[in-house]
Amino acid sequence: MAASVKDVAAYAGVSEGTVSNTLNRPSVVRPATREKVLRAIEALGFVPDESARALRVGRSRVVGFVADDVSNPFYSDVARGAENVAYPNGTMVMICNSDGDTAREAVILERLVGQRVQGLLITPLTDDDGPLDRIAAAGTAVVVIGRRSRSGQHCSVHSDDRHGGRLAVEHLWQQGHRRLAFVGPQFHERLSGVQEFLAEQGADPDELLVLPARHADPLGGRSAGDTIAAQSPRRRVTAVLCGNDVLAIGVLQAMTHHGLRVPDDVAIVGYDDIDAAAGAAVPLTSIRQPRQLIGATAAEMLLEEITPGSGHVHRDHVFEPELVTRRSSAKRRPVRR
CATH class of the missing domain: 3.40.50.2300 (Response regulator)
Structure with a gap:
């Protein structure tokens, strides 16, 4: 027969309430007592019935x-x-x-x-x-x-994603970039921050190339990157802002595939600063959360x-x-x- 809470309490020399607290609210049980209960649970092979507990509470x-x-x-x-x-x-x-x-x-x-x-x-x-x-x-x-x-x-x-978008575009603007793209319009707060900054600089908001990404993943980034690479060199954007880092990694992969240099031909900024951003083939500038x-x-x-x-x-x-x-x-x- 399977061990019960009563069996565990008797083995550990504590009350059934203490066993219950050890299982459900361990922070309220003294460490030494909690250790005794855990040893008893292990010795008896006790397995709490979570479905029964859920029905009870x-x-x-x-x-x-x-x-x-x-x-x-x-x-x-x-x-x-x-x-x-x-x-x-x-x-x-x-x-x-x-x-x-x-x-x-x-x-x-x-x-x-x-x-x-x-x-x-x-x-x-x-x-x-x-x-x-x-x-x-x-x-x-x-x-x-x-x-x-x-x-x-x-x-x-x-x-504050609107502020994050501003940080990203301001950085690129200070680097001299004026032909810009944004990948991932579903990140609308980040996009809004970019658009607000450009408007404050007197730039035509319609000149910002906004590229869709059905899924915000590397495949979506590669698709956007292919579109950018297909542009005429004279009119190609010089910098890309991405709604997240996995999109940015996809854009970077596309640039490499098409023989475009990052950042000399196209600069890229991601968002989130996941660990892979720093470890990318070209380490990615990113907005850290x-x-x-x-x-x-x-x-x-x-x-x-x-x-x-x-x-x-x-x-x-x-x-x-x-x-x-x-x-x-x-x-x-x-x-x-």
Whole structure:
């Protein structure tokens, strides 16, 4: 017969309540006592029945994290930050991939709520908070990552992307670039920052070449890079701003494939400063976001919201992005004739 909580308590010489706290709220148990309980659990081969617990208390010990592209290292870093907070509090993070598909996102949300998760962290695919509002109204806490909560009914954590876009384009402008492209218009706050800066410089906003990227991944970047490489050399853009680093890596790959030099022919600036940016064939200039800190902050907000008596108030936490310059945007060397 499988060991029970009562068996573990008797083996460890503690109360059943202490065993329960060790499993569910380890931070409230003294380390020495917690160690005794854990040794008893190991000795008896005790396995908690999570489904029974969820039925009893109405919630699992799982937080759902819905990201739009889990292949992007930015989201794995955000997830790590969230897990660093959740794990010591007895909670696991379940990562789900919406893959840029709003219908898929809706199904994932429905299933996570059906699994009675403690709460949800999400990088929403649209600006419509309606579905999230309905989930919260039904009793599941939601924290929005990557943008402000439009309805104000949820906490949110993000960087000031408009300012980040300005940092990127100002850097290129100071390097002398005037023919510019932006890849990934779905990053509209970052694009807006670029457009605002150009307008302040008296530049014609229509001269900014905005290139679509159906998916914000290296393939989307390569497609945009092919378009740039096909331009007439006399009219080709001299610098490319990308909505994220994986797009920038794709653009860099396309430039290399077409024999264009980075940064001498085309400079590139990414966004997020994932680890791969510094390790690219031409190290990428990027706008840095505190990726793990974003995840940790979101998890802290969520755990606070679901903790009874915490006095939680919804808030919008905004991080300041930072320009990190590398070789991909270095000042162009004059061409020798």
